[in-house]
Amino acid sequence: MVMGELTQETEVLIIGGGPGGYAAAFRAADLGLDVTLVDISERPGGVCLFRGCIPSKTYLYISELIHDAAHAGSMGVTFGPPQINLNAIRNYKGKVIDKLANGLVSLSDKRGVQLIRGRAVFEDTDRVRLHESEVSHIKFRHAILATGSHPTPFPGVPFKKGGRIMNSTGALEMADIPQTLLVLGGGYVGLELGSVYAALGSRITVVELGDRLLPGVDSDLVRPLQRRLESAFENIFLNTRISSMEEQENGVRVTLEGDVENPRQKFDKVLVAIGRQPNTKSIGLENTKIKTDGRGFVIVDDQQRTSDERILAVGDVAGGFMLAHKATYEGKIAAEVIAGQRSAFDARAIPAVVFTDPQIAYCGLTEEQARRQNKSVEVYRFPWKFSGRATTMDAQEGLTKMVIDPETGRILGVGITGRDTEGLISEGVLAVEMGALAQDLALSIHPHPTLSETEMEAAEIFTGTATHILPKKK
Numbered sequence: 001m002v003m004g005e006l007t008q009e010t011e012v013l014i015i016g017g018g019p020g021g022y023a024a025a026f027r028a029a030d031l032g033l034d035v036t037l038v039d040i041s042e043r044p045g046g047v048c049l050f051r052g053c054i055p056s057k058t059y060l061y062i063s064e065l066i067h068d069a070a071h072a073g074s075m076g077v078t079f080g081p082p083q084i085n086l087n088a089i090r091n092y093k094g095k096v097i098d099k100l101a102n103g104l105v106s107l108s109d110k111r112g113v114q115l116i117r118g119r120a121v122f123e124d125t126d127r128v129r130l131h132e133s134e135v136s137h138i139k140f141r142h143a144i145l146a147t148g149s150h151p152t153p154f155p156g157v158p159f160k161k162g163g164r165i166m167n168s169t170g171a172l173e174m175a176d177i178p179q180t181l182l183v184l185g186g187g188y189v190g191l192e193l194g195s196v197y198a199a200l201g202s203r204i205t206v207v208e209l210g211d212r213l214l215p216g217v218d219s220d221l222v223r224p225l226q227r228r229l230e231s232a233f234e235n236i237f238l239n240t241r242i243s244s245m246e247e248q249e250n251g252v253r254v255t256l257e258g259d260v261e262n263p264r265q266k267f268d269k270v271l272v273a274i275g276r277q278p279n280t281k282s283i284g285l286e287n288t289k290i291k292t293d294g295r296g297f298v299i300v301d302d303q304q305r306t307s308d309e310r311i312l313a314v315g316d317v318a319g320g321f322m323l324a325h326k327a328t329y330e331g332k333i334a335a336e337v338i339a340g341q342r343s344a345f346d347a348r349a350i351p352a353v354v355f356t357d358p359q360i361a362y363c364g365l366t367e368e369q370a371r372r373q374n375k376s377v378e379v380y381r382f383p384w385k386f387s388g389r390a391t392t393m394d395a396q397e398g399l400t401k402m403v404i405d406p407e408t409g410r411i412l413g414v415g416i417t418g419r420d421t422e423g424l425i426s427e428g429v430l431a432v433e434m435g436a437l438a439q440d441l442a443l444s445i446h447p448h449p450t451l452s453e454t455e456m457e458a459a460e461i462f463t464g465t466a467t468h469i470l471p472k473k474k
Helices: 019-030 046-051 053-075 086-111 168-173 188-199 219-232 324-338 367-372 388-392 421-434 438-442 453-463
Strands: 007-015 035-039 114-117 119-124 127-131 137-145 149-151 180-184 203-207 235-237 241-248 251-257 264-267 269-272 276-278 311-313 352-354 359-364 378-383 399-404 411-418
Touching: 007 019, 019 035, 019 046, 019 086, 019 137, 019 324, 035 137, 046 053, 046 086, 046 168, 053 086, 053 168, 053 188, 137 324, 168 188, 168 269, 180 188, 180 264, 188 203, 188 219, 188 269, 188 352, 219 235, 219 359, 219 399, 219 411, 251 269, 311 324, 352 421, 359 421, 367 399, 367 411, 378 453, 388 453, 399 453, 411 421, 411 453, 421 438, 421 453, 438 453
Parallel strands: 007 035, 007 137, 035 114, 137 311, 180 203, 180 269, 203 235
Antiparallel strands: 119 127, 127 137, 149 276, 241 251, 251 264, 352 359, 359 411, 378 399, 399 411
C-alpha cells in the first residue's frame, strides 16, 4: 500500500449501484448496518436506470402514443402525422432518468449510505482497491457483488462508441433515426428497441437464429405480437444467421445464411441484441475465494452467498433471469443474511414482461416447460375477443392463459399477451406464490369492464363457471 493513500472501513461494501446493489444498500442500512456503495457512476441506478429499463420504457411509451394516435382514426378520431423532435425526445428521457437518479441519491443520504464513485477491484477477501476515485482502498467485513452484465458483441466485431454497429446502450442514445436498421436477435431487447425505431420511422429487419421470436416464451403468447410485428417491420427472418458483418463508411454490409432471397444486404445501422455477459473480468476475483461457472457467472447459494464467506453476489452477475426486479429481491436477501436474519431466495414466480405492443407477461410454470418436464397440467385460455374492455380498446388480439394442476386445481403458471399486461401479471404472481387454487381466483369478484376480468374468466373455465365463453361439453 502506498503511503498517503486514503483507506476507509465499512461493515458492508456494495459493489455496483444497479437495482440489486442499491436495494441491498438500502435494506442493510435499514437494518442498522454501516453501508458504503461504490459505483462507476456518480449516482445509483446502474444499467437499468441509465442505459436499460427506464430509457427503453420511456421510448416505448412514446412509440405506443404514436401507434394509438394512428389507430384512433378507426374509432372516429383523426390526428395529423406525428412531428418527431428527436432532441426533445432525448431531453425528455434525460429528465426521467434525472428525476429517478436524484431520488435514489436522496434516499441514500437519508438512510446514511455513503456513495463513492470509483471502480472496485478485490485485493483480498476483505479489501478492495478503488480506481478513478478519491478513496484508494476500502476494508470491509462483508461485501455484496452487484456488478451486473454487459451486451454480448457479434463475434469478431467489437462495439465502438458512435459506430454503426450498436449494442442496446448505443441504440438508446438515439443519435439519429436510420432509414434501415438490422436487429440481430429476436429476444425481448431486440423486439422492444426495434419497435421504438419502427414507430419513429426506421425500416426494421429482424434476424433470429431460432424458428420463432422470443424463444422460451409460449408460442401462443408470441403469436399476436408476431402478427403485429410482421406488419410493423419490413422483414423478419427466422432460422437465419449472419455469417459476416462489416462496418463501412456509409452503412453495414452483412451476409445472411438461411431462407433469404438476397443474402448480401446493406443497412444504415445494426443493433446486436444476442444476450448479455457477466461483469466478472478485471475485478480481482482471483484474489478472493469466489468461484464462477463456465460462462463466468458467480456461483451462489439460495442465500446469495458465494464460496467466499465474506462476499455475497446478486443480480446479473450471479446468473439466472437477468431482470431488475429479481436483482432487487436478491439484494434484500443478501442484506438480511449479513444482518443475521433467516432469509433465502424462495420465489416460485418471477414475472417477465416484454414491453412491446402487444405486451407479453408470464410467471411460474409455462406450458412449454410443463411439456418438457412431462408434468400433468391443464391449460385454460380466455381469448380477449370475449372481453368487453378489450373490445372497447380494439385490443381483441390478446389472450390470458393459466397452467393448472388438474388434481388439486392449483395455479402453477399464468401467461398474458395484450395491452397493459405489465400490471395484470402481478395477480398471477400472487396466485402462484400463495399456492392459490383456480377456484380462489374464480370466486374473487373482479370489476367490470376490465382486462383483469380475463384472469377470473380463465380460472372460471377450469371451474366450469365462465360467463363469456361456452363451457366444455361433458
